[in-house]
C-alpha cells in the first residue's frame with residue numbers, strides 16, 4: 380500500500396493548497412509550542428482548517444497535557460484530528476472521545492529507547508493512530524517536534540510491527556532517506572516539516588522531490 384503523507388508546519392492557506400495539490404492526505408497545523416519552527420496562531424489554524432477539502436485530514440498539534448485543555452483547544456480551531464505531542468498527564472483519552480466523538484486522536488511517541496516501545500503499545504489502546512517522532516520532552520525547554528533529526532528506526536520498526544493501529548513515522552525525513560525509512564520501518568504514513576522548507580516557507584520543488592521519492 381502507498382504510504383500516506385502528512386505535511387506538517389503548514390502556515391498559510393496557500394501552503395495548505397500547495398501540499399494538497401502535491402498529494403498530501405493530511406496537514407499539520409502547529410499551535411503554541413515550547414520550541415520549534417512551526418507554531419502559528421490559533422485563529423490562523425482555524426482559518427486554514429476551514430479551507431481544506433475532504434478527505435484531507437487537518438491535524439491540530441497541541442502541547443496541552445490535560446483532557447479539558449485539549450478539548451477546549453480543539454473547539455477553538457475546529458480541526459478534524461488532534462495530535463497530542465506531549466504526555467497526556469491525566470490519561471483521560473476517554474474524556475476527550477466523549478466530548479469530541481467525531482474527532483480522531485493521534486498520540487505522538489518521542490522514540491528515545493526501549494521504554495518508548497512499551498509506551499507506544501500501551502497508548503495504542505487509547506487512540507486512532509500513533510506518530511513516532513524525535514523530540515525530547517524531558518529537556519528543560521521541551522522539544523516536541525520539528526527537530527529535523529532521525530531517531531532509532533529499529534525501535535520504530537518494532538512499534539509498527541506490534542501495534543494494531545496505523546503508525547506514522549516522523550523526524551528528519553527527506554527525499555534522500557525516505558526510501559530507507561520505508562524499507563526499515565514500513566509505516567502506514569510519513570510526516571515531515573523541515574526538509575520541504577526553504578527559509579521557513581514550504582518549497583514546491585522540495586515537496587515534489589519528496590513525493591517523487593516516495594511514490595515514484
Ligand SMILES: O=C(O)c1ccccc1NCC(=O)[C@H](O)[C@H](O)COP(=O)(O)O
Nearest residue numbers: 387415416417523524525527551572573
Ligand atoms: O515544527 C514545530 O515547531 C513543532 C514543534 C512541536 C511539535 C511539533 C512540531 N512540528 C510538527 C511535526 O509534527 C513535524 O512534522 C515532526 O516533528 C517532524 O519534523 P521534522 O523532523 O522537521 O521533519
